Amino acid sequence: MSEKIRFGVIGGSGVYQMEALQDVEEIQLETPFGPPSDRYVVGTLHGQRVAFLARHGRGHRISPSRLNQRANIYGFKLLGVEYLIGVSACGSLQEQYAPGHIVIPDQLFDRTTGRALSFFDDPTVGTDGLVVHISLAEPFCPFLNQICYEAARETGNPVHLGGNFVTIEGPRFSTKAESRVFRSWGMDIIGMTTTPEAQLAREAEMSYSVMAHVTDYDVWHETEEPVTVEAVVRTLLHNAEVAKQAVANAIRRLADAGPSPQANALQDAIITDRSLVPPEVVQRLEPIIGKYFSGK
């Protein structure tokens, strides 16, 4: 890959393309983890090269549990992405986060059950022999969160900086009992895809934030109907336009940004004696860990 593309965008429900990209080319990538959700669409926005991927594939064909999120993130890494913005539809668990609002969460709570959560924990692709424990105390990049917040505010749409985002396995929506428990735990918004996207981005040393746009009040609200796909889609049209505008503003604000603040996230995370890590493991994960083994 000759050209380095520093900025990436993953579009979720309702965001399957970014019309603002110019001089577009489509790139099909293969990864050691299999194929990403779709072809990457690379184009220019505010003078920056940006790679866009439809998280569920164009046409929304892949269920949250079946997403090959490792392939998606690995593909962005191959392209050279340092800053990655996810766009996600979410339910609200608090009255003040109303449908149509944007939330830039600062915390993540994992309630998924069956996903591949790490590049470094997969016997089927031969990563035995390398143990890595990243820090996820701050699961979203605080620097990028601030940029996304200001970028979203610029649209004039209501936006909240901070919030606890719970990721459920899906694909079903929650029961009322579950929704009430999440509220009692202090959760603010609910979705199905930010785990493991956020932690894989951290493992890949990218800055990652999610622009979560609220489509519904999940199922806890006394006076609102329980969430349905129909209700989500009704709100999506407005939300998707605001989110795309906010992402474009964020790219403009990132134009002069230095290297990602997460660029050394693996520095203190590799516990295995480096001389014992099998060369094939290093080779398979070269775009992610190569720099830590180049002097081996």
Ligand SMILES: CSC[C@H]1O[C@H](OP(=O)(O)O)[C@H](O)[C@@H]1O
């Ligand atoms: C269409 S409602 C449920 C669906 O929407 C969200 O998707 P994404 O995060 O990709 O925008 C949610 O996580 C579920 O996958």
Ligand SMILES: Nc1ncnc2[nH]cnc12
């Ligand atoms: N209520 C909800 N629960 C989980 N994911 C969602 N995506 C949009 N609304 C949602």
